[in-house]
Amino acid sequence: MDLMDYKCPNCGGAVRFDPGKQDLVCPYCDTVLSVESLKSMDEQLQHAPEEKEASVGLDYEGKEWQEGEQQGMMVYTCNSCSGEIVGDETLGATSCPFCGNAVVMTATFSGTLRPDMVIPFKRDKKEALAALQRHYVGKKLLPRVFKDRNHLDEVKGVYVPFWLFDVEAYAEIDYRATNVRVWSDSDYNYTETSVYKAFRAGTIGYQRVPVDGSKVIDDTLMESIEPFHFTEAVDFQTAYLAGYFANKYDVEAKQSVSRANDRIKNSTESAFAQTVTGYDTVDAIKTSIQLQSGGICYALLPVWLLSTSWNGGKYTFAMNGQTGKFVGDLPLDKAAYKSWFLKIFGITAAALLLASQIIVTFL
Amino acid sequence: MKKRYQFLATLLLAMWLLVLVTPVSLLAAPKTLIVDEMSVLTQSEKDNANARAEQISAKYNMDVAFLLATGEYRANQNLTTYSKEVYEKLNLSQNGFMMSLDEENAVWEFVAFGNAQEAIGEKVPYEWFDAYDNEKTYKGGISAYFNSVESFLAANMGATDPSGTTDNSGAIDTTNVPVPATPVGRQLPRFVDSVGLLNEQQSEQLTAKLNEISERLQFDVVVAVVPELDNREARLFAADFFEQNGFGYGSEIDGAILLLATKDRDFGFASFGYGLTAFTSVGQDYLDTFFLPFLKKDQYFEAFMAYADAVDNFVLQAKTGAPYDKGNIPKTAAEILKMRLIAALASLVIGLGLAGGITSSWKRQLRSVHQEDWAHEYVREDSVVLSQKHDTFVNRFVDRTARPKDNDSGGGSTFSSSSGRSATGHSGKY
Structure with a gap:
């Protein structure tokens, strides 16, 4: 399999994409390389003669893979240390588990599988860790031991495959709107309700509505770190993947489109309802929304994924690698929950009881 | 022996001195103006009737028997x-008159003496007898007779001032005159029981209490019991009863009356x-809480005693400048207990709500992963185009x-008695 690692032209060390500089940086000699300059290096590396590896003459006759065991599995050889990197067929970029060299599986993103765009990381690992610490702050019912960083299992920057849908929505919606007037005389209260029928028809265009294209990553987690700003998206270059993990999509666009359509319909209804003004109440009674595809893009979007384990449970956090928005459900300290409930209840009830009895006494 | 004589002499001297310092009014035996040979009146009724007769007698300077x-x-x-023989035996004044009835033989007679004979003339006062005869009870009949007599005398003779001088105008000028212990013109005792709800001892005890409170406060506190109302509502009936029987202190006739009509269990306060x-x-709603519970249980004596105490309390409270009114009504023990229980329950509920609300909001802080149902962020700029819009x-x-009626005004309100005098009061059932 084709495997590409980006090496420093000065010292030969593996370079990585630096979110702060938005360039590739050698961590050993601090050489900075622009992404553009590496485009040409990509081509040179593609045509460079293969280095013959020295054979130590020791042959290990291992067991053969059983039938079906290798299905979906891919084995890569690290260009730096010759270590074998095992991954699935969606793996597009990773680090060598033996030497830490950042490697990109170019074949994963070649041909029709090449992403249309990528939003490069703008937030680095330190920011992700800092965001995790901030995520704990002010949460009274979070178990104290959970805040201990020793429980952090993994932090990795991942380019998550997304399908981006451009859609034109044509809507025809009937609304029932009312205006209410109230007044009174000495004997009765009156409520006058004026009922109106409002009809709205028109179009709304949506651009690049993202839907997660990876099975292994939770869709809800990805929707929680939205939005992504596609004005900062650039044409895909494998160099952007250096130092990060990446996967190609394993959910087809036609499977993802229904999720985008649901969101678009909701927003269309809401947007049209806002044009029905001058009424006290507005309710949609008949809605017809037709969607027309304006194109689909395949993009890799930057996400920091952090995994922790605590008390036998796994907790995954995600940070938008572009905006820094951080999400992740936290465990509940049930003892603290009960304790706080009883404390607040006891103090409040006692204070109110005392105050109310004093007030009653002096009434 | 000498010592015994000294003791007797001292005792006599003490008795003599006691007699000297005792007011003449206390030594004078009360006149008997009501003679009940048939024994149809209780002692209390007889005393009440006698007191009324004495009032009229003193007012018009003639004995009314x-x-x-x-x-x-x-x-x-x-x-x-x-009748003449009885009148003389009673040792009554030379000026006076007596109505005599022989129910057994269905005859009645009227005898008059001195200036009473001159004032009444030769006219036989049939209306006096009719007033008596129209009532169903002896007590009521006698009371009606005196009412009729009083009306006649007021119209034809002036009231006599304390010095004995007749005031031909018939009106009593109270200007610059100290308010007397007994209201001017009061014709009935302060407890009038035409039905006989209370026994004699209870009547005396209640009357004594009403007298004590009335004289101390200079505010006439009256209780009246009648068989039934006429076409007037209870409070107007009570007000007219109070006014027409000469109750009340001063020109404003300060005082209050609780009147019961037993037939339909009506009560009126004025x-x-x-x-x-x-x-x-x-305040009148609050007043009812003192006596109404007793009335509902037919505990009349307790009700009237409680009413008398309550009026005492109300008048004293008003004199502090803060009469019992909205926001100034003392709570009963049961109300205070109820308020304490409600406050305790509310404290628990609010405490639970607050604890639940705060801890739930803290719990929600732990959840930040949620499905995104909107695509607002991805609406293309200027892409919203409304092609049709009809309203x-x-x-x-x-x-x-219907609006709920405002019950804050309570049961009492200002009204006018039949004479047009302003009064406050309310009616109800017990």
Whole structure:
């Protein structure tokens, strides 16, 4: 399999994409390389003669893979240390588990599988860790031991495959709107309700509505770190993947489109309802929304994924690698929950009881 | 022996001195103006009637007597001569008159003496007898007789001032005159029981209490029991009763009356003069809480005693400048207990709500992963185009609900008695 690692032209060390500089940086000699300059290096590396590896003459006759065991599995050889990197067929970029060299599986993103765009990381690992610490702050019912960083299992920057849908929505919606007037005389209260029928028809265009294209990553987690700003998206270059993990999509666009359509319909209804003004109440009674595809893009979007384990449970956090928005459900300290409930209840009830009895006494 | 004589002499001297310092009024035996040979009146009723007769007698300077005779006199005389004989035996004034009735033989007689004879003339006062005869009870009849007499005398003779001088105007000028212990013109005792709800001892005890409170406060506190109302509502009936029987202190006739009509279990409260200040609308609701529970249990004596104490309390409270009114009504022990329980329950509920609300909000802080149902962020700029927009009026309807009536004003309110005098009061059932 084709495997590409980006090496420093000065010292030969593996370079990585630096979110702060938005360039590739050698961590050993601090050489900075622009992404553009590496485009040409990509081509040179593609045509460079293969280095013959020295054979130590020791042959290990291992067991053969059983039938079906290798299905979906891919084995890569690290260009730096010759270590074998095992991954699935969606793996597009990773680090060598033996030497830490950042490697990109170019074949994963070649041909029709090449992403249309990528939003490069703008937030680095330190920011992700800092965001995790901030995520704990002010949460009274979070178990104290959970805040201990020793429980952090993994932090990795991942380019998550997304399908981006451009859609034109044509809507025809009937609304029932009312205006209410109230007044009174000495004997009765009156409520006058004026009922109106409002009809709205028109179009709304949506651009690049993202839907997660990876099975292994939770869709809800990805929707929680939205939005992504596609004005900062650039044409895909494998160099952007250096130092990060990446996967190609394993959910087809036609499977993802229904999720985008649901969101678009909701927003269309809401947007049209806002044009029905001058009424006290507005309710949609008949809605017809037709969607027309304006194109689909395949993009890799930057996400920091952090995994922790605590008390036998796994907790995954995600940070938008572009905006820094951080999400992740936290465990509940049930003892603290009960304790706080009883404390607040006891103090409040006692204070109110005392105050109310004093007030009653002096009434 | 000498010592014994000294002791007796000292005792006599002490008794003599006691007699000297005792007011003449206490030594004078009360006149007997009501003679009940038939024994149809209780002692209390007889005393009440006698007191009323004394009032009229003093007011018009002539003795007004009443005789309920058995038929025994008929053995040797007629009712006329017997009436004169009784009048003389009573040692009454030379000026006066007496109505005599012989129920057994269905005859009645009227005898008059001195200036009373001159004032009444030769006219036989049939209306006095009619007033008596129209009532169903002896007590009521006697009371009606005196009412009729009082009306006649007021119209034809002036009231006599304490010095004995007749005031021909018939009105009493109270200007610059100290307010007397007994209201001017009061014709009845302060407890009038036409039905006989209370026994004699209870009547005396209640009357004594009403007298003590009335004289101390200079505010006439009256209780009256009648068989039934006429076409007037209870409070107007009570007000007219109070006014027409001469109750009340001063020109504003300060005082209050609780009147019961037993037939339909009606009660009416009315108050004049300072009572308009002391008994606010809300205050009258509070007043009811003192006596109404007893009335509902037919505990009349307890009810009237409680009413008397309550009026005492109300008038004293009003004199502090803060009469019982909205926001100034003391709570009963049961109300305070109820308020304490409600406050305790509310404290628990609020405590639970607050604890639940705060801890739930803290719990929600732990959840930040949620499905995104909108695509607002991805609407293309200037892409919203409304091609059609129609708003059409469909219909209009009006719902009407009755407004809850404001009950804050309470049961009491200001009204006018039949004479046009302002009073406050309320009516009800017990």
